[in-house]
Amino acid sequence: MSGYTxxxxxxxxxxxxxxxxxxGLGPGxxxxxxARAATPGTADxxxxxxxxxxxxxxxxxxxxxxxxxxxxxxxxxDLDGRYLRTGPNPLGLEDPRAHHWMLGEGMVHGVRLRGGxxxxxxxxxxxxxxxxxxxxxxxxxxxxxxDYACNTHVLPYKGRVLALQExxxxxxxLDGELNTLRPYDFRSTLRxxxxxxxxxxxxxxxxxxxxxxxxxxxxxxxxxxxxxxVARTTRVPVADAPMMHDFALTEKYVVLVDMPITFDGAAAxxxxxxxxxxxxxxxxxxxxxxxAGGTVRWFGVDPLFYSHxxxxxxxxxxxxxxxxSMPAPxxxxxxxxxxxxxTGAPALDRWTIDLRAGRVGRTxxxxxxxxxxRVDERLVSRRHRxxxxxxxxxxxxxxxxxxxxxPDEGFTNCLVKQDLSRGSRQVHRFPxxxxxxxxxxxxxxxxxxxxxxxxxxxxxxxxxxxxxxVILSAQDFTGRPLARVHLPGRVPLGFHGSWxxxx
Numbered sequence: 001m002s003g004y005t006x007x008x009x010x011x012x013x014x015x016x017x018x019x020x021x022x023x024g025l026g027p028g029x030x031x032x033x034x035a036r037a038a039t040p041g042t043a044d045x046x047x048x049x050x051x052x053x054x055x056x057x058x059x060x061x062x063x064x065x066x067x068x069x070x071x072x073x074x075x076x077x078d079l080d081g082r083y084l085r086t087g088p089n090p091l092g093l094e095d096p097r098a099h100h101w102m103l104g105e106g107m108v109h110g111v112r113l114r115g116g117x118x119x120x121x122x123x124x125x126x127x128x129x130x131x132x133x134x135x136x137x138x139x140x141x142x143x144x145x146x147d148y149a150c151n152t153h154v155l156p157y158k159g160r161v162l163a164l165q166e167x168x169x170x171x172x173x174l175d176g177e178l179n180t181l182r183p184y185d186f187r188s189t190l191r192x193x194x195x196x197x198x199x200x201x202x203x204x205x206x207x208x209x210x211x212x213x214x215x216x217x218x219x220x221x222x223x224x225x226x227x228x229x230v231a232r233t234t235r236v237p238v239a240d241a242p243m244m245h246d247f248a249l250t251e252k253y254v255v256l257v258d259m260p261i262t263f264d265g266a267a268a269x270x271x272x273x274x275x276x277x278x279x280x281x282x283x284x285x286x287x288x289x290x291x292a293g294g295t296v297r298w299f300g301v302d303p304l305f306y307s308h309x310x311x312x313x314x315x316x317x318x319x320x321x322x323x324x325s326m327p328a329p330x331x332x333x334x335x336x337x338x339x340x341x342x343t344g345a346p347a348l349d350r351w352t353i354d355l356r357a358g359r360v361g362r363t364x365x366x367x368x369x370x371x372x373x374r375v376d377e378r379l380v381s382r383r384h385r386x387x388x389x390x391x392x393x394x395x396x397x398x399x400x401x402x403x404x405x406x407p408d409e410g411f412t413n414c415l416v417k418q419d420l421s422r423g424s425r426q427v428h429r430f431p432x433x434x435x436x437x438x439x440x441x442x443x444x445x446x447x448x449x450x451x452x453x454x455x456x457x458x459x460x461x462x463x464x465x466x467x468x469x470v471i472l473s474a475q476d477f478t479g480r481p482l483a484r485v486h487l488p489g490r491v492p493l494g495f496h497g498s499w500x501x502x503x
Contacts, residue, residue, distance in 0.1 A: 051398035053096055056435035056460055056493045059089045059104060060123065066488040069111070069118035073483035075471065076454060077116040078445035081501040082176070083456050083469060084110045085437060086163060087494015088151040091125060091134050105131050106151030106163055108178050109458065109491045111469045114502075118469070118485040126150055126163050126172050127180035144170050144183045152196035153496040157207060158228050160184065161500060164196040166245070168213055189230040192220065196496070197308070199249040201381045208291075210247040210256060214263040214275070219244050221254050221289060234293045240282050243332065248312035248321045249291075249381045255321055255353070256287035256296065257306040261332050276332040284328075286360055288319060288353060299353060299360045305330035307346055310373035313383040319353040322365065322387065322420065324373050345369035345396055348389065348418065366425055369396055370416050372438035372496070376450055386451045386474070387418040392435040395493055415439050415457055417477040426477045433462030435493055441474060442499045451475055454482070456499065458491040467491040 051057065088104030106126040112119040125131050128150075129143035150165035150172050162171040162184055170183040171194060193211040200207050207224035218235040219242075225231035236256065238244075241263035248255035260282040268275035284303040287296040305326035312321040327344045348366040370389035391414050413430040430436055436459045443453040455472040469485035 050096055051394075053090075053093075055398075056392065056394040057398065058490070059492055060107070060490055063124055064121065064489050066121045067119065069121055069488075070486045071118050071483050072486070073471075073481060075113055075116050075118060075483045075485065076444070079113045079442065079454065079471070080115070081499055082110050082112050083440065083497065083499055084108055084154045084161070084178075085440075085458060085491065085494060085497025086126075086151060086154045087492060089125065089492060089494075091131060102151075104151060105149035106165070107494075108154050108163060108174065110178050111485055111487070113485075121485075121487050122178050123489070123491075124174075124178040124180070126174075128172070140182065146170065146193075147183075150196070151495065153198075153498075155198070155200075155498045156500040157200070159503075164194065164198070166193075166195040166197065166211070168193045170194065186224055187227075187229050190222075191230075191233075194222075197246040199247070199309075199380055200377065201249065201251075202378050203382070208247075208249050208254065210244055210254065212242065212244040214241050214268070216241060219256065221256075221293075223291075232293060234289065236287065236289065236296055240279060242282065243276050246306060246309050246323075248309045248323070250312050250314045250319055251381050252291060252314050253319055254289040254291055255312055255319060256289060258282075258285045258287060258298075259306060259330075260284050260303055260328075261305075261330060274332050278329040278331050280329075286321075286351065286353060288355065297355070299358065301351070301360050302362070303328035304349075307371065308373055310348070310387045310389075311375040311380060311382075311384045313381065315352075315383070317354065317356040319351075319355065320383075321351040321353070322373070322384075323349055323351070324371050324389070325349045346371045348373065348387075365420065365423075366416075366418065368416065368425070368427075371395075374438065374440055376441050376443060376453070378443065379450070384450070385419065385421045386441075387420060388439040388441055388455055388474075389416045389418065390414075390436050390438050390457065391416065392437070392493060393432070394435045413459075415455065415472070415477075417451075417455070417474065428472060428478050430459055431462070433460065435460045436470075437491065437493060438496055440497060440499050442501075449475075458487075460490065461486070465490070 086106050086108045089107035090104035109123045111121050126149040128147050129139045131149045132139040146168035148165050148169035150163040153164040161174040164171050173181045173184040193213040195209045195211050198209045205226040209222040212219045218237045221234040223232040243261045260279045261276050262279040262282050264275050264277045285298045285300050287298045289296045307324040310322040324346050326346050350363040352361045370391045373389045375384050375387050393413050413434045413436050415428045417426040439455045439457045451474040453474050455474050458467050459470045461468050467487045467490050470481050471483040
């Protein structure tokens with residue numbers, strides 16, 4: 001793919017793979033900073049603490065299996081499947097100060113629900129060749145060129161469970177008990193990089209991805225059709241090898257986000273684990289590409305960090321995109337000291353791309369610090385009313401560095417339900433120390449309304465020193481949880497997950 005070392009560029013891509021802020025060097029600076037960035041540490045605050053190896057972020061050290069889990073409340077009987085979530089969990093760190101939490105080997109956590117019971121909990125490292133070697137296990141077959149223990153997302157696809165990473169690696173397929181089976185290349189049709197932030201259109205039965213790679217002069221829009229094969233690849237030329245972390249999908253269009261965070265070959269050559277810099281000379285723009293392929297229309301927008309898509313849809317002659325953002329500038333390389341923060345906390349924004357007038361309007365939907373937006377997956381690419389996000393006090397504190405000001409309201413633990421039709425929100429708050437992870441909506445069997453279902457999230461229980469799977473009624477969002485499934489260990493703050501329903 002390029003002359004740069006695959007391991008080095010993959011480490012850089014992994015660092016920003018979740019879109020969770022990484023604090024900054026000055027604009028475009030590397031030089032001496034590259035040497036410091038090569039071993040940035042885990043955000044040493046100057047007090048000797050390493051917040052991304054402590055508290056809610058602390059990695060777990062063993063794989064657990066537990067059956068017949070204790071439950072407070074009642075698990076809804078129509079929740080029949082597995083709730084899975086992944087994140088980085090370093091295995092055998094030699095030098096904690098030369099590690100960043102987003103570089104850890106992927107670990108998937110799962111709870112099996114059936115018939116009103118919580119049958120089991122499991123956590124398993126994704127068995128890349130390197131993880132297998134560390135664990136003293138054989139690796140079946142030959143490792144793929146960009147082998148990586150994918151740590152960013154886990155999702156169901158046509159009866160399979162796939163662990164995903166962006167910037168190069170193939171997905172890994174897992175079985176129903178979270179054991180790693182093999183790298184997965186969509187029936188031998190995937191060539192080159194993939195992404196962690198796919199979009200599945202349930203109506204069209206298509207899986208969409210936008211992939212980038214440091215050595216490319218383009219990004220690729222991939223369409224996986226109903227047969228499970230990559231049926232179409234559209235190459236979109238871009239300058240400076242930008243990081244294209246996430247994208248949006250509507251019934252008609254693919255929305256590309258070209259941010260001024262670009263690959264720095266000198267940094268990669270110096271060994272920097274994050275060879276991406278904020279590039280003031282690279283204009284930020286949004287591209288609208290017809291789903292069937294064709295020419296991209298580009299629109300200039302004010303710089304920001306586009307973190308994660310809530311959803312997008314067509315509205316007359318416009319395209320509406322709801323997403324979590326971070327303020328500019330965003331320094332992906334990290335600071336070496338201080339947390340991985342940009343110039344403020346994340347918020348929920350909307351772009352309205354007026355295709356007739358040729359302009360993009362931006363609206364702040366909610367300035368409460370929040371991240372990891374999710375929507376009812378059945379509505380991806382179609383108009384939605386509700387969205388769900390998370391806010392974890394420990395995450396915002398760890399993100400902060402000297403000079404960052406985060407509103408007091410951000411220092412809380414909560415899940416948020418957004419009503420985007422009314423412009424209102426509901427907040428389900430948790431106690432101090434009860435860090436909440438990404439929420440996932442699961443529709444109730446036979447439900448008709450968009451919010452007729454459940455919201456699931458792993459939430460830390462500081463009294464037990466372990467985590468619970470919290471199940472909320474989406475229509476009684478601020479009420480008492482329907483159930484808290486008590487897990488035998490912690491689920492560290494991590495990235496993305498999915499509900500995997502039984503057939």
